[in-house]
Amino acid sequence: MAEMWISMGPQHPMTHGLWTLKVKVDGETVVDTEPDLGYIHRGVEKICEARDFTQITTYCDRLCYASANTWSHSYIYAAEDLLEVEVPERAEYIRLIAIEIQRIASHLMWLGAYGPDIGNLSIMVWCLREREMMMDLLQELGGSRMHYNFPRIGGVKRDLPYGFAQRARAKLKLFLNRIQEYEALYDESTIFLVRSQGVGYAKPEEMINHGVSGPNLRAGGVNYDVRWAHPYSVYSELDWAAPVERSSIKGADCYDRYRVRIEEMRVSASLALQALDKIPGGADTHYEPEDPMILAKAPSRAPEGTSGAHHFEDSRGESMFYIAGGGEGRGKQPYRVSIRSPIFITIPFAAKCMIGYKVADIPAIMGSFDPCIGETDR
Amino acid sequence: MGKIVSSEVQKEAAEAIVNSISELDGVEAEVVERSSGTHPRNVLVANSSPGSWRSLAEKLYSDHAVDYCSMITGIHWPERDDERKWEVIYHLLRTGVRDPPSEDGVVRPIIVNPSTVRGIGTPVEIEIHVDLADSRTPSIDSVQDIWIGADWNEKETWDLVGIDFDGHEGMRRVLLPHETPRGYHPLQKQHNLRYHGFEEMYDDAQGFMRKSEDVGKIK
Numbered sequence: 001m002a003e004m005w006i007s008m009g010p011q012h013p014m015t016h017g018l019w020t021l022k023v024k025v026d027g028e029t030v031v032d033t034e035p036d037l038g039y040i041h042r043g044v045e046k047i048c049e050a051r052d053f054t055q056i057t058t059y060c061d062r063l064c065y066a067s068a069n070t071w072s073h074s075y076i077y078a079a080e081d082l083l084e085v086e087v088p089e090r091a092e093y094i095r096l097i098a099i100e101i102q103r104i105a106s107h108l109m110w111l112g113a114y115g116p117d118i119g120n121l122s123i124m125v126w127c128l129r130e131r132e133m134m135m136d137l138l139q140e141l142g143g144s145r146m147h148y149n150f151p152r153i154g155g156v157k158r159d160l161p162y163g164f165a166q167r168a169r170a171k172l173k174l175f176l177n178r179i180q181e182y183e184a185l186y187d188e189s190t191i192f193l194v195r196s197q198g199v200g201y202a203k204p205e206e207m208i209n210h211g212v213s214g215p216n217l218r219a220g221g222v223n224y225d226v227r228w229a230h231p232y233s234v235y236s237e238l239d240w241a242a243p244v245e246r247s248s249i250k251g252a253d254c255y256d257r258y259r260v261r262i263e264e265m266r267v268s269a270s271l272a273l274q275a276l277d278k279i280p281g282g283a284d285t286h287y288e289p290e291d292p293m294i295l296a297k298a299p300s301r302a303p304e305g306t307s308g309a310h311h312f313e314d315s316r317g318e319s320m321f322y323i324a325g326g327g328e329g330r331g332k333q334p335y336r337v338s339i340r341s342p343i344f345i346t347i348p349f350a351a352k353c354m355i356g357y358k359v360a361d362i363p364a365i366m367g368s369f370d371p372c373i374g375e376t377d378r
Numbered sequence: 379m380g381k382i383v384s385s386e387v388q389k390e391a392a393e394a395i396v397n398s399i400s401e402l403d404g405v406e407a408e409v410v411e412r413s414s415g416t417h418p419r420n421v422l423v424a425n426s427s428p429g430s431w432r433s434l435a436e437k438l439y440s441d442h443a444v445d446y447c448s449m450i451t452g453i454h455w456p457e458r459d460d461e462r463k464w465e466v467i468y469h470l471l472r473t474g475v476r477d478p479p480s481e482d483g484v485v486r487p488i489i490v491n492p493s494t495v496r497g498i499g500t501p502v503e504i505e506i507h508v509d510l511a512d513s514r515t516p517s518i519d520s521v522q523d524i525w526i527g528a529d530w531n532e533k534e535t536w537d538l539v540g541i542d543f544d545g546h547e548g549m550r551r552v553l554l555p556h557e558t559p560r561g562y563h564p565l566q567k568q569h570n571l572r573y574h575g576f577e578e579m580y581d582d583a584q585g586f587m588r589k590s591e592d593v594g595k596i597k
Contacts, residue, residue, distance in 0.1 A: 038553040045538070046564055081412055204488065208445050208475050211527020221488060224473045228492040229501035231382040231417055241381055244489060309421075309469060309505060311448065322451050322467060336565070338451035340469070348530055377553060 003031055010039050014363040016113060017373025021351060021362070028358045033351040037344070041377045048337040049327055053079050053153060053300065056337065060321075061147040063339070064375040066109045067315040068147050069102035069138065071375065074312035076151040077232055078321035082308025082334075083153060085298045090287075091155035092234045093279040094294065097168070098141055098150055099233075100268040100275075104175070105134035106315035107215075107261045107268075110370045111182060114258070117367040118195040123185055130178055133171045140164055155295030165276050165283035172269045179265060186258065196254040200353050200365035203251035211345040214317030216369055219245045219252035219260040226313040238274045243267050254368035261370075301331040316370050317342025341375040381492050383501060389420040391472075391500035395442050396422060402437065404430040422504045431508050432519040438470065439524050443498050446471040447525035450532060452539030454566045464510035466518055466541060470525075474499035510541070520546035538565045 009020040018039035024032035044063065048056045060075040061068040073095055080087060112127030135145055140161050142148025150157050186192050202212070204220035217224055225242035227235045243263035245256040276283045287293045302308075304326025311320045320340040327333035350369040354362055389409060396407045404427030409420050426434050438444040448469040455463050474495065475488050490499065510516045520543035522529045532543045533552045540563030543549070551558055 038551070038555065041553045043564065046569075084413070086413070204475060205445075208473055209526050211447055211525070211531075213446075222473075222475050223489050224475060224501075228382045229473070230419060230471075230503055232419075233417070236382045236417070239381075311469075311471070311503065318448065318471075320449055320469065322449065322469065324453060336451070336453045338449065338467075340449035344534070345527055345530055 002026075008362065014117065014366055016367065016371050017376075019347075019371075019373055019376070021366070023354075023359065023362065025359060028360070030354050030357055030359060030362065033354055035347050035351045037347065037373075038377055040373060044378045045337050045339060048334060050333060052332055053083070053302070053334065056334070057151065058147070058149050061149055062374070063341075063378065064106075064314075064316075064372045065146060066372055066374075067102055067106035069098050069142070069150060070106070070312070070314045071319065072149065073099055073151050074310070074314060074319045075321050076153060077310040077312060078308045078323050079153050080298075080308070081310050082302050082306055082323045082325055083299050085154045085296055088155060088293055088296055089234065090159075090280050091294045091296075093275050094141075094156050094160060095151060096233050096235070096238075096275045097160075097272050097279075098138065098148075098156075100272040101134050101137050101168075101172075103268045103315045104265050104272075105131050105138065107265050108134065110261060111258075114367045117363040119191055120186070120189060123182065126178075126181065126185065130175055133175060137164070137168050137171060140167075152295055152298075154298035158289050159285075159287040159291070159294050160279075160283060162284075162286055168276060169273060172273055176266065176269050179262060183262060193255070195361075195364050196258060196368070198253055199357055199361045200254045200257075200350075200368060201248075201250040201252065202349070202353050204247075206251075207349065210349040212317065212342075212349050214313065214315070214342055215260050215264055216252070216257060216317065216346060218242060218264075219247060219256040221245065221247045221252070226311050226318050230311045232310065232312065234275070235271075237278060238271055240267055240271055240274075254364050257368040257370075302326065302334070303331045304335070306331075314342055316372060316375075317346060319375075339375075339378055341378060343369075343371050343373075344376045344378075347371060347376065383492050383495060385418050385420055387496060387500055388502060391497065392420050392422040392502050392504075394497075395438070395444075395502065395504070396424075398441065399424065399434060399437060402430050402434055403427075405434055419503065422502060424504070424506045426506055426508050428508055428510055428518050431506075432521070434506070435521045435524055438504070442472065443474065444470050444472045444502075444504060445475065445525075446473050447521070447528040447531065450528060450535050452535040452541040452565070454539060456567050461511050462509040463512040464516040464541060466508045466510065466535070468504075468506040468508070468521075470504040470506065472498075472500070472502045472504070474501060515542060516540070517542040517544050519544050522546050537563070539563055540566055 003026045005024050010018040020036040022034040044059050057072050060072045063071045108127045108131040112124040115123035142150040204222045207217050223242045223244040245260040247256045302325025306325035309322045322338040323334045324336040325331050327335040354365050392409045400407050407424035410423045448471050451467040453465040532546050535541050537551050
């Protein structure tokens with residue numbers, strides 16, 4: 001049969017954002033693929049060169065609309081490396097709580113969006129219901145629903161509000177129970193199992209060589225996680241282990257990638273609960289903004305020749321920022337900000353994973369890698 | 379408790395790599411202690427000449443199991459006094475997962491216990507700076523065939539910064555439109571953002587207070 005190229009996207013439910021996947025098909029079988037990105041390239045790296053270090057945080061929030069907090073923290077850690085700031089321990093705990101709640105919210109968004117991809121619409125409503133709880137918690141911290149602008153260089157914007165610990169504990173425990181509902185809904189659904197098991201195999205060593213990281217890699221039976229491998233924050237103080245799925249000899253399929261994210265939500269909830277118990281000063285105390293317990297003084301200039309970099313475990317993989325100091329106004333602004341987006345590196349690999357499967361499997365495989373085009377195109 | 383890699387083990391592992399790669403010509407390496415928040419971390423920072431970059435990459439991959447290319451950054455430094463007007467920075471990681479163990483033909487999962495990793499299995503953070511001489515068409519050897527993850531990083535660096543990679547197959551625009559004019563790379567410093575200052579940006583969002591040199595131009 002004759003082979004032909006067809007274009008999926010930029011307006012296609014599979015794409016989870018604006019991008020095009022060119023697929024070469026032989027009948028129903030995919031023989032070759034080529035992703036085409038850049039539809040919402042906003043030039044964030046260039047914009048950052050004309051902003052102060054403190055102003056950049058808001059742009060990093062907007063890199064990924066599903067996981068704003070992890071991205072702004074990713075930038076803040078690199079900026080603290082550049083400006084050599086020592087962060088108070090209480091602020092580190094508050095950050096950890098914010099990051100892990102955001103990770104749950106991001107995975108819930110993924111889980112909710114993955115259902116309709118493979119023909120299960122009801123899960124979406126369920127996931128958005130629980131995501132709402134997480135968004136309420138984050139709103140208490142940051143003040144808005146999606147783009148929190150929460151971390152500051154040297155600490156956090158605000159302390160935990162009064163009563164936050166109680167509400168967070170109640171909601172996280174309720175959420176831990178509700179995860180079982182998702183598992184019941186997905187693992188008992190024949191349609192879901194048939195469509196996700198045995199498609200989109202990805203081998204761990206290939207994923208490493210392709211630069212794939214995060215949950216997608218841990219689904220392949222490798223417990224590599226930046227949180228333990230290149231530790232930041234206070235993960236060393238808490239009791240946890242990176243969730244990992246024992247995949248088959250062929251590697252991780254879509255079902256493994258779903259399982260690992262479910263487990264990761266459990267780990268994140270447990271991390272946030274432990275951090276609430278262990279936070280220095282107690283979770284019920286409230287320090288005023290700019291108190292030295294939650295915000296350290298930070299310089300505002302970085303001279304030429306300095307640089308800061310930090311690897312960070314984003315919801316979708318290893319994100320990182322590289323910042324070179326010495327820009328406009330004697331180092332008031334960065335000279336160059338470079339952003340590593342995990343999904344930018346994952347998309348070419350995910351596109352290769354589809355080769356050999358049917359066209360109908362493309363949404364299932366692509367969705368299982370959790371693409372987010374906001375961070376990909378930057 | 380504390381299921382993370384200890385910074386002493388990481389420092390030892392990084393120093394072992396430093397001792398080995400310092401033998402190469404044109405490579406200077408050292409272990410730098412940086413801090414992230416409250417946590418110290420040891421980063422291997424190396425400077426390489428463009429000529430020895432390729433052999434350094436091969437050595438890191440084959441002898442030291444550096445299996446993961448995280449990010450490639452290109453920087454344009456037109457204001458520098460000397461000849462080094464371009465810089466490429468590679469961020470590599472060692473994950474210790476390149477050869478998964480197999481038993482009777484069945485691949486075993488690689489579950490590392492972070493508190494007991496030693497030697498070549500220790501994750502190490504590597505940052506390599508390569509300075510390039512002043513040129514209208516700067517270029518450096520590609521490492522696309524060593525780490526496939528470098529493929530799209532190199533595409534992006536060429537697309538946005540304009541540093542070309544010798545031996546890279548299938549170079550094309552990834553973030554900018556395909557029909558972008560040749561030679562246009564927006565992160566080069568001759569392309570200025572129109573408004574630089576804080577005040578201008580916010581007071582003049584509507585363009586009412588244009589500068590005299592802006593009169594008559596389309597905003």
